Amino acid sequence: MSIVQLTDVEVDYDRGRALGPLTLGVAAGETVALVGPSGCGKSTALRLLAGLEAPTRGAIARMTGRGETAVVFQAPTLAPWLSAQANVALPLELAGVAKAEAHERAAAALARVGLSGAEAKRPVQLSGGMAMRVSLARALVTEPRLLLLDEPFAALDEITRRALADDVLSLWAASKPAIVFVTHNVEEAVYMASRVVVLTRGPGRIAADFAVAGPIPRPPHFRAEADFRATSEAVSAALAEGIAA
Template sequence: MSAASLVSLRGVAKRYATGTLAVRGIDLDIAPGDFVALLGPSGCGKSTLLRMVAGLAEPTGGRIAWPGGQPSARDIGFVFQEPTLMPWATAQANVALPLELAGMPRAEAASRAASMLARVGLQGFEKAYPRALSGGMKMRVSLARALVTKPRLLLMDEPFAALDEITRFRLNNDLLELWTAERFTVVFVTHSVFESVYLAQRIVVMAPRPGRIHAELAVDAPAPRGEEFRTSADYAAHCREVSQALAAAMAPAAA
């Protein structure tokens, strides 16, 4: 375990009450400011691992340690696969909710929420209800809600998977811009090789049955990244390398 890590996982395993072993033997260090992608096929335990780091599920083996001190609820932001917004509340009210639950005065929470909505490109939509927003806009609200408490760690569980390609590219770019400016730590779950290479500094490739780490690869392209990187030979080479590691992880011999 590294004292410089934000969070360290050692021998982490999760077996459900049904007897299913979801993940086993996970050793992973996440440093402050890291952008780490967890890449693997459906059912390999990526989301289970993310939920254990968030404290939403308990490991049944191993341990998760926080060398710098146990985080508070405000230190961790979580963006789920679905936006999970309150349909009866405006975008601003949805984003302000974590601050109000933490005891912040309503006016201050509303101001902070409006500012964060502007940061994710939704200035002017503060009073809009979820039913009036597109899928991409709802996900921006969800991202704003996760970031409004200024968390040390942002956990993202395939947040853009259901969006069209153009919207997904835009949100990838906006996320990288926010991360470059604020340098919070990100753990991003995806099953897309292309998305993982575009976003992450480190890609953790997971093998299924049960979930475990097969390989870890670095993407050394500098930030900020943009279309120049996405269309470069360097990007294509990284995608080939990651694709080969994923194929090896899914091969019968790796099971």
């Protein structure tokens, strides 16, 4: 059963159509990557899934309740005047959780992303990778059923990207939220997702939909396995065809 379903959605802006028609369902506990050329509407699709934008046409059905969807953007978007712990506690406090409990849960969330001891640090004192981990902790502290990631690793170096990809998959294994994430990196998509959806050039439509075999979290050397290489090549080929479509 889908935790969120887009049916024949289209999004029009003043400059023209940005997305669609697009039909996409995401099952509970599923990890889905959206890949496609720049300007194809990937981030627009994510905003629809998040409820941050309404389609011009089509329908959206969500099974998530208030506070059960979390979004992590490309930039960490942390409040610079708050500590890491206070940033993570903020959505809980806004939801009416008592401050002491919110900060206790925030400290536990920071520990889950490997940031024990960094609770008092301000955003300016954090590396790019640490700041993104704080953003992940803030998203996960509410225990969402749907986690949406909009190119969260794009500004990070390759080593940090790979480490954070493993972190996200380990965090997924603990609570199994549905995850939808946008990326331009085909190998990152195949590594992190159980399903890769390829969009055409804008206005984005589905060009291909691939199931990715293998356990999550990924075992060591997964990127070197023949199935991973073959799926990555198939996604790349579909992406090239989608750009030309």
